Structures are given as structure tokens and as C-alpha cells.
Amino acid sequence: MSNPQQLRYSKEHEWLSAVDADGVATVGITEFAANALGDVVYAQLPAVGDTVTAGETCGELESTKSVSDLYSPVTGEVTEANQAVVDDPALVNSAPFEGGWLFKVKITDEPADLLSADEYVTLTAG
């Protein structure tokens, strides 16, 4: 399992892309988290226009065996939710870092403790 170097990671196993020119970043869950969940069957994502807060729940991911809260790694306003994942939640398992992204957020604040790929590997190895 490889965690892309260009992403940053939260301790709740979300990943965050670099921001684009408009200050918008993409959020998803890591492959580690997707594997731990098992087959995702339902994704409730934040809606466009919602304000999400770093470290707080903003949706849920349901798998065969359990339901897990989705946490936002940053604070900001949601600009897009991935309808492809709502329609086919299995994308979260098959392509967690690509087609299985969850939402995009225009960041207004971010916590200081986001992890690098290497730091995240250390976290999940424990």
C-alpha cells in the first residue's frame, strides 16, 4: 500500500490534496482506512455550501460490517461532493486516492498537525 507523497494526512485517515489556484483542496480516505472498513456500500457526503470543521464529523461511510464517521481534515466550505461515489460507493475501495475522492473544500483554516506521507505510514504501522 503506498500513500501518495504529495498528499497530507489526518490521524482520522483522511487525505488532503494540495490546494488549487482557488484555494480548493480534495479530500478522501486513505487506502488503509478503506481496507479497514471493507466494502463501502453507502456514502453520506457533505453538501455543496456546507461548512466543515477540522476534526469534526461531516458525513458517514457505511460498510458491510459497520458505519464510520467521516471527519473533515480542514475547516472550510464544501465546493463539490463526489456524486460518482454516492452512486457507486465501491469506488472508495477500488480507487481511494483517485476516483474515490469524497469532497472538495475551500480551506479557511487548517490544523497544524496534518501528517506527511511518511508520518502517516508511521502512524498506521503502529
Added chain:
Amino acid sequence: MTDTPRRTALDALHRELGATMTDFAGWDMPLRYGSERDEHVAVRTRAGLFDLSHMGEITVTGPQAAALLDYALVGNIGSVAVGRARYTMICREDGGILDDLIVYRLADAEYMVVANASNAQTVLDALTERAAGFDAAVRDDRDAYALLAVQGPASPGILKSLTDADLDGLKYYAGLPGTVAGVPALIARTGYTGEDGFELFVAPGDAVKLWQALTEAGADAGLVPCGLSCRDTLRLEAGMPLYGHELTTATTPFDAGLGRVVKFEKEGDFVGRAALQAAAERAEAQPPRKLVGLIAEGRRVPRAGFTVTAGGEAVGEVTSGAPSPTLGRPIAIAYVDAAHAAPGTQGVAVDIRGSHEPYEVVALPFYKRQR
């Protein structure tokens, strides 16, 4: 439970295959190897291979083995022919279910009782206690067997390539001793998936050899290793109860809609007879809650313990729930007040974290294989 989980004879193999393991009833068992949905579909359409070595085998022998089991269990065990098996239950004096069981009659005076892992000790203790005064011996054989299951429509063909045993003559709920891949085995046509399939009881030392032979023989047919996660969704679709969910010491077989396993017509007394007679009459006259199937209209998944509602009022409780790979929707088994339990009843919902999600009431099972 603070004890280190027990490992089956196939443990190293599961880890080599990259299984996600889970603690189940004190055993470290494979939950899934890859996608549990793919494993589920493999069993429905091709074949799946399971390690079920956590199940608890108890052997009952002696001239009064049949008489003991007729007294200790609710079924008519003496009438089971040699080479056949019976689904039955063991109840308390008050009618509460201690476990559901499969009993195989291996010989005239020899039975093997297979209990759920979580209840094996309870069943062993109860049988031992109830054996007082009977000329019969109860033996703990949990360590004597590993249990592998091959389930799915391709399973007869796969097994035939490894055994000379007469599988065509082996009916559903029958078992015979034979040799599979050179390994002595009790071959039973039983399972917990709603598909045709076999359960193979073998010595733990032979388990790896048998697993590898089945994997090889099943490769062309698309057999895959399967974990307990898909076993649960398979049995749920097939409407089969799971102890601890649909069946508990607080329920009788009649509460669970399984009163047919209680054989009042058998001779002699049996543990729970009086209480079960009363439970049968209650179920006939004024059924309290009924066990029903629920199919979601939406996509949120009901879980055990969630409240079933109608018009905002609680009318029942979910005992098992999961996304159904076959139906493509979440399904649940639930105890529901009789007034809301008829298939097609309108306005039934499940409270999923505060949101009342609409559900359709259906008769069980959700899935029945075409024969």
C-alpha cells in the same frame, strides 16, 4: 474475554493469503480475504472455501445415546437415520434457547453434535449434566476436528474430483465417512449459506492438505477463500437465524418462528417441554412479536439493536442487518409486533441514527436458490 484468541490449524495459511482476521467467540478467524462482497457472490454463483474450525463438536455415544439426546434436545433425535443429520435446538427448562445445533447420526449408538463456537462449552456442560442416569457418554471433541466448508453451485463438481464417495447419493442434511484428497473425512451435505455445499470434518493435522487440495481442484471453477463476513450475509439472505441475534436464552423456538423443531410428539419428557408447550399455545393464540424480513427502500444499513418503528412508535427491533449483495439493498431480520408483521405492511421504518428510513416487510427468506 482476556484469553489470547485460539488459532485454527489453518491459521498460517490465512495469514499467507492476507486475510483480515477477527476475534470471533474466542477464536482468531478470517473475516475476509479481499472484498467480502466478491466472496459472497462467489458462493452464490461458483464456490467458496471456508475455515469453520471454531465450531464445537461434541460426540455422544452409548446404548442410550439416542435417549439422552431426545431428553436433552427439543428434536426427535432417535428417529434420525444413521448417515443423516438434523437441525435442532437445546433449550433451558424455561424454554429459552441455549443454542441451535446440527446433530449427525454417525452410527446406531454414536452422534456428533455441532454447536456454535460461542456456546460450545454451555452445550457441553448441559449435555454432560443431562446425561446423568443415561447409559451414554458425552465427549468434548472440539480439538479432534478441523472443519472446512465448500459452498456454492460448483461445490459438488469440485469435491467429486477429490473423492470416490457417492456424493450424488448424499442428500441435503446427510453425512458419511469417506476420503477426500487422501484425507479421512466426515463428508456432510450441510451449510449455512443457502447454497448447495459440503462441510468436511477432518483431523486438524490434515486441514492444510485438504485446504490446498480444494483450492487447487476449485481453481478452474472460480472457488475463492471466504471469510466469516460473507458467511453472515449469505445466511442472512437465506433467512437463517444466528445465535446471539435471532436466538437467545430470552427467546423460545416459537418466538423465532422455528417451533417446528420442537417435537412434542416424541416419547418421554425432555428439558423444556412444559414451558415450550405454553410458548406454543401463546404463539398460536396471541403471538407477541414475529420474526420478519425487512428490505430497505434507501441505502442506509440497519444494524442489530436498531429500533423498528411505525407511525413514530417503536414496534420492534432489528436482530441482524447488512447490505445484501444479491438484492443490492440493505436487508434486516427483525422481531416486530404482530400487528405490523404481515408482509406488505405499510409505514414500517427503521430508526437509523435518528432518521426513520422506510422499509418493506417481507416473509423470510430473502433468497432461495433455484433447484
